[in-house]
Amino acid sequence: MxxxxxxxxxxxxxxxxxxxxLKAGYPLVVHNRSRExxxxxxxxxxxxxxxxxxxxxxxxxxxxxLPDSPDVEQVVLGPNGIIEGAHQGLIWVDNSTIKPEISxxxxxxxxxxxxxxxxxxxxxxxxxxxxxxxxxxxGGPEDAFEEVMPLLQAMGKTITHIGESGAGQVAxxxxxxxxxxxxxxxxxxxxxxxxxxxxxxxxxxxxxGGAAQCWTLDNxxxxxxxxxxxxxxxxxxxxxxxxxxxxxxxxxGVSLPLTAVTTQLFEAMLQNGMHDLxxxxxxxxxxxxxxxxxxx
Amino acid sequence: MxxxxxxxxxxxxxxxxxxxxLKAGYPLVVHNRSRExxxxxxxxxxxxxxxxxxxxxxxxxxxxxLPDSPDVEQVVLGPNGIIEGAHQGLIWVDNSTIKPEISxxxxxxxxxxxxxxxxxxxxxxxxxxxxxxxxxxxGGPEDAFEEVMPLLQAMGKTITHIGESGAGQVAxxxxxxxxxxxxxxxxxxxxxxxxxxxxxxxxxxxxxGGAAQCWTLDNxxxxxxxxxxxxxxxxxxxxxxxxxxxxxxxxxGVSLPLTAVTTQLFEAMLQNGMHDLxxxxxxxxxxxxxxxxxxx
Numbered sequence: 001m002x003x004x005x006x007x008x009x010x011x012x013x014x015x016x017x018x019x020x021x022l023k024a025g026y027p028l029v030v031h032n033r034s035r036e037x038x039x040x041x042x043x044x045x046x047x048x049x050x051x052x053x054x055x056x057x058x059x060x061x062x063x064x065x066l067p068d069s070p071d072v073e074q075v076v077l078g079p080n081g082i083i084e085g086a087h088q089g090l091i092w093v094d095n096s097t098i099k100p101e102i103s104x105x106x107x108x109x110x111x112x113x114x115x116x117x118x119x120x121x122x123x124x125x126x127x128x129x130x131x132x133x134x135x136x137x138x139g140g141p142e143d144a145f146e147e148v149m150p151l152l153q154a155m156g157k158t159i160t161h162i163g164e165s166g167a168g169q170v171a172x173x174x175x176x177x178x179x180x181x182x183x184x185x186x187x188x189x190x191x192x193x194x195x196x197x198x199x200x201x202x203x204x205x206x207x208x209g210g211a212a213q214c215w216t217l218d219n220x221x222x223x224x225x226x227x228x229x230x231x232x233x234x235x236x237x238x239x240x241x242x243x244x245x246x247x248x249x250x251x252x253g254v255s256l257p258l259t260a261v262t263t264q265l266f267e268a269m270l271q272n273g274m275h276d277l278x279x280x281x282x283x284x285x286x287x288x289x290x291x292x293x294x295x296x
Numbered sequence: 297m298x299x300x301x302x303x304x305x306x307x308x309x310x311x312x313x314x315x316x317x318l319k320a321g322y323p324l325v326v327h328n329r330s331r332e333x334x335x336x337x338x339x340x341x342x343x344x345x346x347x348x349x350x351x352x353x354x355x356x357x358x359x360x361x362l363p364d365s366p367d368v369e370q371v372v373l374g375p376n377g378i379i380e381g382a383h384q385g386l387i388w389v390d391n392s393t394i395k396p397e398i399s400x401x402x403x404x405x406x407x408x409x410x411x412x413x414x415x416x417x418x419x420x421x422x423x424x425x426x427x428x429x430x431x432x433x434x435g436g437p438e439d440a441f442e443e444v445m446p447l448l449q450a451m452g453k454t455i456t457h458i459g460e461s462g463a464g465q466v467a468x469x470x471x472x473x474x475x476x477x478x479x480x481x482x483x484x485x486x487x488x489x490x491x492x493x494x495x496x497x498x499x500x501x502x503x504x505g506g507a508a509q510c511w512t513l514d515n516x517x518x519x520x521x522x523x524x525x526x527x528x529x530x531x532x533x534x535x536x537x538x539x540x541x542x543x544x545x546x547x548x549g550v551s552l553p554l555t556a557v558t559t560q561l562f563e564a565m566l567q568n569g570m571h572d573l574x575x576x577x578x579x580x581x582x583x584x585x586x587x588x589x590x591x592x
Contacts, residue, residue, distance in 0.1 A: 100492065123506040135506035160502035163494050170494040171502050174485035178508035181481035184554045189470035192541070195550045196396065198459050198466040206456035206467050210419040210431035212474035214510035254491045255585040258480045261557050289551040
């Protein structure tokens, strides 16, 4: 029997992911604080609900995709939250990137109401969300994972069950360690080239095919060279995710000297009005430190 | 007319690169402090010379491939050095990774003797050297670059003229900023996964295809998971190259906060007897910091 699906949190990512569920033929109930995108999805065939509680009560699987840990806690455990619409068999899938220990806590509270929970943060940006090619990292009970697999396949390409509750969030944190390192390293090497009087574009072309090859060098330099620092993935979200990494490191007692530095450089973006720029625009902080500028 | 070529410095990289020149049909004169590899190459068709001066006097193009800046300075400008065998038309090509300002200084000294110089450091490791698929980053006069291009094509695949003398060394320094960042970020994310009780192998499989994708995640984790930390690219050479980056940053006045940290972590490898391990084994320092171990 086709599952009825709910989606709460229709931001840039969530709206595209909900739309892909709709396209795959699932009856879809949606809810969002801002109503404009709800009206849009209703015009495409979704049904509207007026609270997380109502969504949960009407569906077999309820997704959330929200900015940060407190938002998820509020929508699931708060007044008129998912927990108030809990029923036997309900599965909650959280596509938000939040703290692993908050994921585990919410899952355990929902468990008392008979709800199985999966943390399922994604990577791949708005492009991957639209194209249905996201990387999805999942933590939680294996039976629930298998049950929602067809739904995840409507939204992503590489879908991995990592381990128990919270393990998906840990994998996402690990992902962000590498992404942030690549972004900052690209910024530093561009500034080094420029300050020594060497053409940064020629440097990128020379090194991007060798041992320095990475997603960041493949995708970001051409945008920087034409002066485009628009997102993509916003700096304040990168900062928020690195906050999760460092908070998790504190909770579990982990020393991460490199990520401590990358976190501080993204923090410096917030302190310099660069919240809404692309995460690759951390270059701007290295330019500030060095009194130089890359691109037009 | 086929050029006669000299190669000085037949280490792991140099020997393979010299061999590829020989295979491409160039008359080759070789010199090396340790004689074993010289005898080997002579048995394959090379001729032996007994000083850098002698090599230079007998060839049209002389290559060097030496560990560090003082070695190159000694072999080129020291007693019985290349400069003493200088003659009209001679081109010196340095495949060593050394400080850009030393490259420029030596090139300028050789220029007084009528020799044109190219700095042409490489990336791609012993595997790329054997296969002739190296990335070669070249600085120096364009006419000399074009003249030696067929020789470089016998040794590498991606060959880029970056700019004036020293620009090849700057590109290599930029390359090492990114390589070091990837190595350390991989170490940090493996340790974070392990300490939170999540399977590091599952994390790598989940994230390596997304925005975290890089040469390091493609090539290194499987070796670490089977307990293989042998080089590859030795930690003390990575440390030496990062020393060049930070020294260049000091000379030109560049602030590189991330690379300052990666440099210190590779320095910690030397302080813990890890000189001869692979650069990916910087993981070992993060294990030390965190009292944990990844792999068998």
